[in-house]
Amino acid sequence: MAQDDRTNMQRIAAILKSFDAENTPRRTQEILTELGMSRSTGFGLLRALLARGWLERSDHGRVRLGPQARDLAHAAFEAPAPTRPGPMVADPRRSPEREATPELEWDPALVRMVDTGRYRKQPPCRIGFSNASTSNPWRRAMMQSLSYARKIAQAQIAEMLVTDAEDDPDLQLTQVNDLVAQGIDLLLISIASVNHDPLSDRLAALADDGLPIVAVDRRPKDRSSLVSFVTASDHRIGRVSALWMAEHLGGRGRVWMLSGLEGASPALRRQQAALSVFSEFPGITVENVSYTDWTEQGGADAVARLLGETGQAPDGVWCDSGLQGVGSVRRFLGMGGAVPAHTGGDVNEMYRLCVQERVPMVALDYPASMGARALELSLEVLAGSIVPQRIEVPVQIVLPRGCETASVKADAWAELHVQWDLPADAILSQGPALREPQSSFRPRMSA
């Protein structure tokens, strides 16, 4: 038997996780053999777990998970918001209207599962991450989140090789080949361009050769090469932000649309969803759709150009992210006068500006914490678990107080969401990595 250098805490976790979905009773010796534990240590822990009710005896000396283990199921998927002064929703005595009828947009892919048993590998493993780019704060925050998760799971990861394609799909193709040549157990990828067929074809070939591929944030056009895709609902971001804009304007007004990066799948899906909502409001005129590369400068340039063309500020500026929204808001502030209603969150500065200058806004942060979730999922794939084919990290609706509309209500108030003590370019949706010391994330190819 190989030497078991695990801690008792790790052994307890392994024992509790060794039962099947039906909690079928197991022979103790069988458990210890499977987990590679010595008899003295294994039986010592089993006895202690039995004594505390984590396990219970069944027939013929077999054991199964006990009553104490059932309590583990009582778990919040997200922490409830801390209690703060002021009600989260309007006082029902002052606002007796009931909520609008809920609309459940069910995506069946979210509950479709994949058995990854064929990718099972004994840890530690080698993971390659082919990143589309690190060109904006959101992408760096996503990388920060992924790096945080790597630190948590360091015992399971021998090496993580990271490349940066600088938004160039040809460069990404070369880098993917380099990663594969270095011998990786799983490829994690964020695609530089959804329309690049050679890259899609290469991923399909790698999948056929048995390499598990997980996409994060941006996926290839042909999703059949992927084991799973970790993202957030771009459709929800586009739809809810456009609905808020249309309702905030009372169903009438001129809107400019500032999208992110042309060719990037999140930008495309948010824009399509928003256009579809605007088309339901005959009084809303979409005057222009521009691309901004998800940069502050791109947002400012687009607004300057449109102001030059039309000579008149719009009633609303729909941005698919605050990355360019900041540039737009600043441009209008520079002109003096009222700033039109805006959409787009993500970056701390967008919240600071809108809260400080009282700009009406709605924000749905595209969660940078999906980086950590993608790495966790990659490890689940290499453990051979059953995993979802698509994971959508939840997206909160953030509104300043007083900006709720008939259909769009706040999950969080912007005044509480903004972080005054953090830098302007902080991405608030990166999870616990947000307050980690910022390390350097220069992409490197490990030897």
Added chain:
Amino acid sequence: MTGETYAMAVRNFEALIAQPPSGRHTTPATLIRAAGLPPSSGYRHVATLEAEGLLRRDRDGTYLPGLSAVRTGLRAFGFGAIAPVAEPIITQLRQATRHTAFLGICDGAGLFVGPYSVGPQTRHHQMQPRYRLEPGSDLVAEKPLETRLRYDDAGIARRVAGIVAPLIVRGEETIVLGLLLDGHRSDASALGAPLLEACRQLHIQTGSPS
């Protein structure tokens, strides 16, 4: 190592795993302190449980039970097959209805609350691990049941409104999907449809009979 060494390891595990549901901890230090463990070994244990997926942190850094903990808990009930789909189903249901959504296990007149997601509309209610159902609360397939969920809070009997729909019946136990209601603002008749749709999706994915 002696039997006491193993017993202590289990007690340490128990102390840490019990903290997230009972309090809000945003740093390892507060979690370790609440568990009554010395910092020297506490940090190592927390890191281990996080790596094993038994603890995790949400976007604000608050410690929560990990997804492996939820799976283990549902396996202990013998309902492990629905564990992988529980998170997307409950999260989508909460997102669509803005009400607290949960998976529960009814055992006669009692309801054990499993994984849940707190909706802004009903976040004023602190989710209890166990409720009592009102007498005469009969669960019928394809029919959401509006009921009162009773519990004791420091010796005071309290109740909260809820709506539940049965998912899987096995012997004396029925697994249900449910939503908490806000008496002032919730429209139970409008919430029944998304609840049933969530049940239907879960049946399709797990192949379980209704």
